[in-house]
Amino acid sequence: MKHEPNRELFRSPADAHELLNVSRSRRYLLVSPCRDEAQYLRRTLDSVALQSVPPALWVVVDDGSSDETPAILEEYSKRLPYLRVVRRDDRGGRKVGPGVIEAFYAGLEQVQLEDFDYVCKLDMDLDLPVRYFEVLMERMESNPRIGTTSGKPWFVHPRSGALVPEVCGDEMSVGMTKFYRIACFKEIGGFVRQVMWDGIDCHRARMLGWIAESVDLEPIRFVHLRPQGASQQGIWTGRLRAGFGQYFMGTSPLYYLAVATYRLTAHPALIGSVAMLWGYIRSWLNGLPRYDDPEFRQFLRSYQHACLRMGKRAATARVNAERAHLWHENHPTAGHDETSVKDSERAELMGLKFDTVTIEAAVARCLELCQEPPSSNTVITANASHLCMMRRDPELATACRAGRLILADGMSVVWALRASGQPVPERVAGVDLMARLLAAAGEHRLRVYFLGAKREVVSALVERCRAQHPGIEIAGFRDGYFSLADHPRIIEEIRASKAHMLFVGMPTPFKETWVERHRERLQVPVIVGVGGSFDVLAGFIKRAPHWVQMAGMEWFWRLLMEPRKLWRRYLTLNSEFSWVAGLEVVARRFGRPPAEQSQK
Numbered sequence: 136m137k138h139e140p141n142r143e144l145f146r147s148p149a150d151a152h153e154l155l156n157v158s159r160s161r162r163y164l165l166v167s168p169c170r171d172e173a174q175y176l177r178r179t180l181d182s183v184a185l186q187s188v189p190p191a192l193w194v195v196v197d198d199g200s201s202d203e204t205p206a207i208l209e210e211y212s213k214r215l216p217y218l219r220v221v222r223r224d225d226r227g228g229r230k231v232g233p234g235v236i237e238a239f240y241a242g243l244e245q246v247q248l249e250d251f252d253y254v255c256k257l258d259m260d261l262d263l264p265v266r267y268f269e270v271l272m273e274r275m276e277s278n279p280r281i282g283t284t285s286g287k288p289w290f291v292h293p294r295s296g297a298l299v300p301e302v303c304g305d306e307m308s309v310g311m312t313k314f315y316r317i318a319c320f321k322e323i324g325g326f327v328r329q330v331m332w333d334g335i336d337c338h339r340a341r342m343l344g345w346i347a348e349s350v351d352l353e354p355i356r357f358v359h360l361r362p363q364g365a366s367q368q369g370i371w372t373g374r375l376r377a378g379f380g381q382y383f384m385g386t387s388p389l390y391y392l393a394v395a396t397y398r399l400t401a402h403p404a405l406i407g408s409v410a411m412l413w414g415y416i417r418s419w420l421n422g423l424p425r426y427d428d429p430e431f432r433q434f435l436r437s438y439q440h441a442c443l444r445m446g447k448r449a450a451t452a453r454v455n456a457e458r459a460h461l462w463h464e465n466h467p468t469a470g471h472d473e474t475s476v477k478d479s480e481r482a483e484l485m486g487l488k489f490d491t492v493t494i495e496a497a498v499a500r501c502l503e504l505c506q507e508p509p510s511s512n513t514v515i516t517a518n519a520s521h522l523c524m525m526r527r528d529p530e531l532a533t534a535c536r537a538g539r540l541i542l543a544d545g546m547s548v549v550w551a552l553r554a555s556g557q558p559v560p561e562r563v564a565g566v567d568l569m570a571r572l573l574a575a576a577g578e579h580r581l582r583v584y585f586l587g588a589k590r591e592v593v594s595a596l597v598e599r600c601r602a603q604h605p606g607i608e609i610a611g612f613r614d615g616y617f618s619l620a621d622h623p624r625i626i627e628e629i630r631a632s633k634a635h636m637l638f639v640g641m642p643t644p645f646k647e648t649w650v651e652r653h654r655e656r657l658q659v660p661v662i663v664g665v666g667g668s669f670d671v672l673a674g675f676i677k678r679a680p681h682w683v684q685m686a687g688m689e690w691f692w693r694l695l696m697e698p699r700k701l702w703r704r705y706l707t708l709n710s711e712f713s714w715v716a717g718l719e720v721v722a723r724r725f726g727r728p729p730a731e732q733s734q735k
Contacts, residue, residue, distance in 0.1 A: 161272050162191040163253035163314075164246060168238030169195060173203035175260040175360040180211045182263040182357075188272065191251060193218045194242040195259070198234070199225030221245060236328045248317055256326070258311040261288075262358040270355050271314050280455075280462055282319025282345030283308040283337060286355030300351075301359060302401050306451040307337045309349050311359060319345050322465075327426065331380030335426060338384075342434045344462030346455055374407050378414020383425055385432035390439035391415055445561075449553060453560025456492040460499055482557035485522040485715060487535055489543045489552065494563045498571045500540055504660045505581060505635045511654045513538045514663040515647065516565035518545030519712035520704065524644060526715075531644040534651035542568065546684075547709075551716040555723040566668040566678065569638055572661070573672075576636060577604025584632050584659070586625070587615035587640030588669035596673040610634035615641045622653070630658050637662045640669035 165183070169176070183193065197205055197220060208220045221242050239256055248254060253272065267286060275281045285308040288301045303309050310333030313326075323339040326332045337347035381391050395408040426432070441450035481488040492500070497514075504512050515521075515538035525532040535541065542563040543549050549562045576583050583600070585593050593612050600607055610632035617625060629637060637659040639646045646664035654662065670676040678684075679692035694705055 160252050161188055161269075162251045163188075163255060163268060163272070164248075164251040165190045165193040165255050165257045166239055166242040167193065167195045167257045167259050168198055168235050168242065169200065169204060169259040170198040170238075171200045171202045171204060172259040173200075173207060176204060176207050178262045178360065179257075179259045180207070180215075182261065182265075182267075183257075184211075184215055185265050186263070186268055187266045188269040190217050190268070192246065194221060194245055195219070196221045196223060196238045196242040198223050198238040198241075201225065219245070233328045233330070236326045236332055239326065248321070251317060254315050254317060254320055256310075256313040260360040261311055262360060263312075264354055264357060266354045267357060268314070270352065274350065275316055278346070279466070280344070280346045280459070281316070281348065282323075282340045283313060283315045283347045285309045285312045285314055285349045286357055287349055287351045288359040289356055290359045290361075298358070302398055303349060304447055305349055305351075306341075306347060306447060307334065307349055308347055309333075312357070318466075329380075329383055329426070330376055331384040331426075334380070335384055335431075338435050338438070339431065341438075341451075341454060341458065342431065344458040344460070344465070370403055370407065371410050374410030375414035375417075378411045378416075379418045379423070380414075381411075382415045382418035382423065385426055385435050386415075387436045387439045388415070388419075390436075390443060393443060446553075446558075448558040449560060452491050452558040453493055456496045456560050459492070459496060481541075482552045482555075482559055484548060484552055484555070484557075485719060486525065486532065487517055487522060487541060489517070489541050489548075489559060491557075491559045492540075492542070492563070493560045494567060494571060497540060497542055497563055497568060498575055501572055501636070501661045501663075502575055502579065504539065505579075507660065509658060509660070511657050511659055512540075512661060513647075513650055513654060514540045514542070514568070514661060516542045516544035516563065516568060516663070516665070517548070518543075519547045519716075520708045521643060522548070523708045523711045523715070528644055530648050530651075534644075534647040537651055537654075546686075546689075547712060547716075551720055555720045557723075562684075564684070565663070565665040566671050569663060569665045569668050570672060572636060572663070573600055573604055573607065577607040580606045580608060581635040582608045582610040582633060584610045584629055584634035584637045585612040585640065585669070586629070586637065587646070587665075588667075588673075589616070590614040592669050592673050592675055593640070595675070596669050599673060626653050626656050630656060634659050635661065638668075639664045640666065642666060 195208055195218065197208060212218045212220050223238065223241060271284050274284055287303065288309055288311060289298045290301055292299045308314060313333065319340055322343055323336055327335050340347045395412045399405055399408045401407060438450060438454055441453065482491050501514065515535050517535055521535060525535060543552065543559050544562065544564050546562055549559055552559050585596060587593065593614055597609055597612050601609065611628060637657065639650060643666065650662050650664060667676065671678050676696060679689045683689055683692050694702060
């Protein structure tokens with residue numbers, strides 16, 4: 136089944152850029168398919184009626200109900216001025232996936248999407264908190280990349296009677312309340328008319344560079360009056376249907392096995408996971424049709440396998456970072472303050488805000504800076520030593536925070552950020568970034584200047600670059616042994632070289648503070664302090680094996696290579712980092728701001 140965009144969504148030629156240029160307008164449309172919902176209907180109607188920001192329009196599609204649903208809707212339509220009821224004839228049995236979405240579009244056909252800022256597919260078996268839609272819109276106003284969002288569903292446990300959370304990932308808006316920015320909804324082509332429509336939509340949004348999420352905040356926790364998978368013919372049938380839906384979407388078998396195993400203890404224990412797996416396997420054995428979009432399936436499985444390797448939160452953060460350029464390319468005039476958007480995509484540790492990007496995204500951003508109007512920008516690759524030294528060195532702290540791009544160089548920093556609930560996609564080591572940038576410079580014929588290390592090291596590095604990257608243009612180079620009197624001449628030499636990139640292979644804090652003092656005069660679009668990377672890339676020092684790097688033990692390898700130079704620094708700074716970062720992780724986990732907020 137090949138996915139075709141819903142053409143009715145594109146009746147007006149309104150530019151998506153205009154839709155994104157939010158002027159704090161909060162006109163949202165609710166569309167609610169329902170059928171025989173009398174048991175729960177009043178609670179949903181009452182909870183929407185009490186919303187702090189009411190909907191501009193609420194279209195409820197009565198899809199052939201045979202209980203008291205029509206009478207209840209008629210009663211409330213007289214009380215709620217924004218409620219419009221669309222009635223459909225009873226067509227017999229209704230499939231939960233396709234049938235629900237067909238009813239949804241029967242309601243959507245009654246309106247022009249361009250009249251609204253947001254659209255929400257809302258089920259009629261929910262009890263929503265008073266500020267539910269207000270908080271969702273606040274989140275989307277704060278970050279224009281959020282295309283779809285929702286709160287988290289809770290339900291009354293059938294045995295204990297306690298409110299418990301439903302199992303749902305943070306990377307999806309939940310199906311019972313799909314709140315969409317109109318522009319995102321149009322770009323993904325709307326909902327697929329099949330089971331798993333509420334998974335395909337979020338993955339398609341993420342594939343296009345949007346952020347899809349559900350958020351566990353107290354003001355947007357809502358009660359799902361009918362537990363997930365319990366509709367129509369019971370939980371067993373619901374979970375079988377979920378297994379087919381994952382098969383239809385193209386989910387990796389290995390990933391779905393891991394999901395079912397993880398949910399073994401969730402209600403209903405064991406039987407739910409067995410039904411999910413059997414639904415998937417039965418669909419495969421019967422050769423049922425799948426979602427016919429090879430690019431989507433490839434993206435989905437790549438994402439799911441990354442989830443298995445690094446965890447879902449880190450994998451989602453990585454994909455969001457990798458796909459960000461697609462969103463920015465398609466929405467260059469989103470109309471939001473760039474600084475606030477950038478801050479929303481950063482993670483903070485010990486007073487330094489890190490960009491949550493992959494190395495590929497970092498390289499792409501550096502290449503963009505090389506093409507922008509002339510300016511000087513620093514790229515900071517900060518590790519545990521940087522963070523500890525910043526606590527005692529205000530000038531270093533200022534220089535690091537001034538970075539146009541601030542990257543986590545060190546697994547200890549990555550682990551601490553993830554442990555504090557701020558997932559970063561991966562470590563971006565200075566030496567790896569430099570190697571990628573040199574390759575990109577060769578490909579794009581960019582001019583590069585090297586400053587630092589011993590003369591024989593930097594000379595060997597230049598020769599290697601010329602051999603490995605024939606297209607690269609060496610704008611200049613010199614060793615890192617110079618006096619204060621040499622500074623003006625060196626600065627002028629770099630400025631006159633018209634380099635696109637400047638690599639500074641000198642120790643911290645000198646490289647950061649020296650660059651920041653003279654940044655405006657240097658006039659180099661991308662300036663990267665890379666420490667001892669010159670020695671590694673020139674072949675004078677052997678770098679740790681990849682498995683040592685991934686284990687977070689590269690510092691120990693370097694200590695073995697240069698024990699006299701590094702033992703004291705690692706002993707004191709690593710101990711300090713473990714203590715200070717550990718306290719901050721605990722504070723953030725308990726919802727308290729870190730005790731030390733050195734960044735104002």
